[in-house]
Amino acid sequence: MKRFRLLIWKLKKNLFDEGARKEKRDLLFSIGLFKAYMSSPLAAFQSISRRINRIKEGGKTSNNAEDNILLLEELKTDLQYIIENKKDSKYQSFKEKLIELGWSGRTKDTRIVVFAERIDTIHYLSENLKKDFELDDDSLKTFHGGLSDMEQQSLVEDFGKKDSKIRILLTSDAGSQGVNLHFYCHIMFNYDIPWSLITLEQRNGRIDRYGQTETPFIHYLIAKSDMEGIKTDFHILENLTKKEEEVYNSLGDAASVFKLYDSKSEEIKVEEAIMEQNEDIFFGFALPDVSDDDLFGGDSDVTTSFVEPEPIVPELSLYASDGDYYQDLIEQLKAERLMEYDEAEFVDATYLEIKNTKELNRVLFDLPKESKPTLNGTYRLSLDKNTVQNAIVEARKQKGEWAKFQILYDLHPVIRFLMTKLEASVDKEVALVARHGKIPIGTAWYVIHGQVSNNLGQSVISDFFAIPMKIAGGLHEKPDSLRDFIQRFAIEQNLLTQQIEEEHLESLRALLPDVIDFAKLMHMDQKQQIKQLEMEKQLAVYVEKLKNWEKSAKDHLELTFSDVPQTGFIKRRIEDEERYVETIISQSSQYFKDLNSLNNEAHLKVIAVFYNL
Incomplete structure (x- = not known):
């Protein structure tokens, strides 16, 4: 393993004196190879083998590390030696930890989930664990994106049953999103560390989630070395796990650390940190320390109590239960x-x-x-x-x-x-009518549902209310909320069945045009104006953020191509990137405008009418 670390570091320092452009290309390749090896020797071996085959098939070699057959063959030989002679100290540490936990893969043993990024690593672990612990195919299962949806669903369901024969589940990050693995399982290993806090949090959340009946134990396999350069790489990866634990303990969101909100973007940031040997990658992202003084108001022994009288809005229902x-x-x-x-x-x-x-x-x-x-x-x-x-x-x-x-x-x-x-069973385009003795004589109360949608067709305002009318004509009083109307006239209580005459129905129908006008002008229009002001403020904030992003994207584009010869190909590439930025700006801007638009007319529907004559 030490020889391979030396070769990896040789790759990272390769050709420093031959220009920044070439150096970055070799660094990216060596970082990718380093990441594969940190998963498993087999993952690195397969990556190098595939690269060698592509070079031989294409007939293209160069002094670049990724095209240097001699260097790649040397790495492949070292990896083959490590695999064949079982010199993989990471796997040996994993194996020893399982034995220390008293785990042997038998029916009585607890279940374990093991996460790894590479499919080659999953196969590598599967082969070695089956040999070392004498496991059969029922005791060890693998879960990855290559399985069909039905196969994945069946495997997860089986793992969550008490009588399942599965003792260890080896899974890629396909099992880190939306999969419940916490039933009858509370031990997990991150065999390799994903270079993203978002992915790491998603992984850990598979067993550390609501419904877990045991204390979850999550293990990380992190290499250590005193070798200059490699030592820093390991520190950066170790700090990823520490930061995730820090976020977890503070009930925070891992995505808020880098504020990139994308696992791929986070991986790129970690890659850059490793290339630059920057251990301060988390500098400026520390979670705030909260002291007792912050919580309880300095040196004062007296705190101001605040009690929300109605922390939960009660449900509105005509039924007691x-x-x-x-x-x-x-x-x-x-x-x-x-x-x-x-x-x-x-x-x-x-x-x-x-x-x-x-x-x-x-x-x-x-x-x-x-x-x-x-x-x-x-x-x-x-x-x-x-x-x-x-x-x-x-x-x-x-x-x-x-x-x-x-x-x-x-x-x-x-x-x-x-x-x-x-x-x-209820006729369409009709409203139910009830005669109610507690309503003022000569009035009719129209219960209406009003809804306003944005330009995306999403409901933004949805409200039930009552319009009180004089049956002789005209508004009886201002509109009332449905809750107040129900409570005011005890609508939730049992009502006596009263005869409704046809001439009464005709009078109620005649009022409908005025009811709709009053509902729109005196209720929905006011709600719509208030909501529109709120949404315009949100739109203004978003537009400002979009402008800042556009400037940042164009600055990054200019910086990326500033030292590149402006050939025809490069110019077309720049134009494509600029169009891409403009497309995002245009589509995002229009989407958010449609999202925050309330220019549509309110849709009004009469639900029921209560009257008294």
Whole structure:
């Protein structure tokens, strides 16, 4: 390993006296090779082998490190020696750590996730671990982007089951985004260190996340050396892990450290730091130290208390509980003969049982097979989170099992199906009318939903309110919020059914044009103007940022090509880069203008009318 480090450093210092342009090219190649070797000797060996084959196929050699056959063959020989004679101290340290943890890959052993960047490294680890720990194909699995979506999903599901035979999962960064690996697993190894804090945070978040029942242990394999130059490289990589831990402990966001918000950009920044031997890469990115004085106001023993009287806006509902709502939904569907009486019922007022009829089974054809009961079997939907959570825990004990209880809420496919049936039973383009004795005599209150969208078609303002009208004509009083209207006239209480005469309906219809005008002028226009001012301020800030970015991009472009001979090819390259910048400016500017535009007319819909005569 020491010989190879010397050769890598030789590459990094190669041809310093032959011009900056050539030096940078060799440095980039040596950095890439160094990164491959930091993953595993096999990853570096395969990278060099592929490069040698390309050179021989193309017949092009040069003094550049990436085209120097003699230098590459020398590196390849050293790597082959390391691999064949098991001189890889990194793997040996990893192996010893597993033994120290009492892990041997047997059924009783805890599960472990190992992250590596290179597919070659994953194969390298797989081959060596199987030999050293006598593992079979069921005990060790590999996860990478080369697997199909179905294969990836099946593997993750298997790993999350209690009866899974998998003891160690070797994964590339394809497993670092949106994959839950924390069920029955709390130990993870970063076999190599990604040169991005964003990627590192994503990796660690696979087992250190909500729902983890054990203390997660995350290990980093970081090489050390006293060799000048290489020593600095290792320090930079070690500082990446320290900074990620610092961000984690402060409940911060790793992306906010470099403020690049892109893993590739962060990798480039780390590459530049290694090329420049800059250990101060994190200088200026330190998280602020917060003292007790900062928190509690200096030397004063008295702190000003602040209590938000309503930290959470209460839900607006006509029902005392969700259970009451779903009970009424089922009863209404049965009353309308849209559901048979034996198809659904509440059990002990705690959960809902719904039969999987032929119609329901056909509509929900795309649900996972395991999640559906057999035909005429029963869906069990519960409002109690603990019941559902316990059912999920039980289901995770065996492969292919699904929770016996599912959460009862409005987005569940079964409930959405029932809601669709209810909506279909109400005629289109009509509003429900109710006669209510607590409303002032001679008035009608129109409940309206108003919505305004931006130029992207996204809803920006969505509001329910009531327009109070005199049935004889004219506005009764100013518009009222739906919440105040419901509370003021006790709409949430049971209402007596009263006869509604056709002439009353005609009078209510005649008021509709005035209702829409009042709703627009006295309510929605005012909300729209206030929101538009807020959005114009956001747009102004964004435009300023866009100008700064444009200047920075053009300055960088000028700097990049300042010392390059202005050949025809280079001029076309510059023109292409300038057009690219202008395209981003144009598209981003238009997108944000559309995003923050409220020039569209409000869409108004009458939901219901309450009146009294």
